[in-house]
Amino acid sequence: MMVPLSYYLMLSGFLFACGVIGFLIKRNIITIFMSIELMLNGVNLSFVAFAAQWHALSGQVFVFFVMVVAAAEAAVGLAIIIAVYRTRETLNVDRVNLLKL
Amino acid sequence: MFHLILFLFFGAICVAGAVNLLVQSHPINSALSLIAVMASLAVEYLLLGAEFLNAVQVIVYAGAIMVLFVITIMLLNAGKEASSGGSRVAIVLGIPGALVGTLLIGWTLLFHSNTRAVPIGALKGDPRAIAQLLFHDFLLPFEITSVLILIAIMGAVVLTSRPAAVARGPRRDG
């Protein structure tokens, strides 16, 4: 028995939705960043699923590019988080509300 | 049958990990559940035939990006996060809204999308074929992303290096 494509898409949608919810309800800046990674992962799954559906390998290459961009984003994002923590000594986004220290 | 069992098993891990990421209040637990999601997504890629992506997902996502997250959490010694006092309107409107949206999308996907079933290993994403695409058809985007990575490395170094005044230590004249 084969798995319908819609199952993969539902899983992908669920992961993306969890990412959105996490982005909205979480207050720790690192967890918020992780929710973004979760969203990217959800989208990647639908890329791969559609690549299998349409027999187009370029879908998988897109996922590769998404991963590379996510790596760059993680490097810069975590560096920013460390810089923010150094100056404000908190990771709570609600308390990072001053433009000037 | 075998395919469906594998899909459901690793899909369940994905779902459980994603929910756990939301529920946990300590960032390191969230990070670990995200790693579980990524590892089981790698297996889902394998079911779809994306062998190379399976390896890259484990090496780059689960093995490199998430290690950066874990190291940052360790380095900053991040504790439990303070619960945000969510407004009641958000709960009253948000939960039913999310439920309706989920049902709508699920119903559409299941009964009205005309998608076919995907056999196991539907599209052979072996390294050779991916490399052909990557270094031939997508050469320009590939080079541009490599420049992007270089810029990101330099940005990370600049951002994390301490300002010059701090690095020099306390000033004696002030």
Place this chain on the structure above:
Amino acid sequence: MSITTFVIISLIKSLAVIFVMMTAAAYSVWLERKVSAHIQNRWGPTKVGPFGLLQPLADGVKFIFKEDLVEANVYKPLYIAAPIIAMMFALTSIAVIPFGNWVEVGPWGTYLQVTDLNIGLLVILGSTSMGVYGVALAGWSSNSKYSLLGGLRASAQMISYEVSLGLALVGVLIMAGSLSVRDIVNAQRHLHWNIFFQPVGFVVYLISAYAETNRAPFDLPEAESELVAGYHTEYSSMKFAMFFVAEYCNMVTVACLATLMFFGGWLGPVGGPPIVQALLPVIWFCLKVFFFMFLYVWVRWTLPRFRYDQLMAFGWKILLPLALANIVVTALIVAWRG
């Protein structure tokens, strides 16, 4: 082959490989103690069995009967999970390592390898990169400053040297044109061993491998003189033993990989009756791996430890550019020769 036969053969092969791996790890400890003793003009273990050969067994029994201390302030779930993670990923990578050529037992024939994947090498790299979590989580969950420092050092060191480790192998991959470990070995027939064509890649690989497995001269994560024992300071009994075995399993894996990538794996002179023909490749492979294990011990008891900033500077400023230059030169030569 029906699915039942496939599952049974795979199970037998996996169990056999895990057994071999654990034994190899245990006897590397014996080798280390013996060689280090002779380097320092001592005898090493001699009491248990001839030449102290049963010492690993005695050590194992001792570990089992020691008290399993769990400190009051550790973060318990991760504290328990960390050694399991380290051990699991140390054992995973052995699945794609071929020990020898095709053998036939009665009607069944099999390669001496659990499975041959066309992404085999990436599986090994992936499992080493996942192994970092065991170390990092052990350091964090122990709730001790020595453990935390050791864990941070170890994970930073491992992800830094993983880059040059991977890049050092790219030259070999360009020459073989495949990621399957079996294909890479088969491309080295007739003494076309990669060590003759990729000397720079080999040196970079060997040095990064020492750092990747946290061995001297790069054993800063557990530098006794400053960090007590690094990330496993708070571990005792079998939990400590699991870290210990995982470290030695990683050494064996890295030695196997060096043999397969640069020294022709199981290839060597073969002749005689069929049974000898089947066994000789395994013996060649074991001899080559043994050489690398011996080298590990030799280096550890010869070279002093690096300083941490020297270690990082060495990895990023010397090894990484060397590996990149090696790739460029190899690619140019391969392209030029068509």
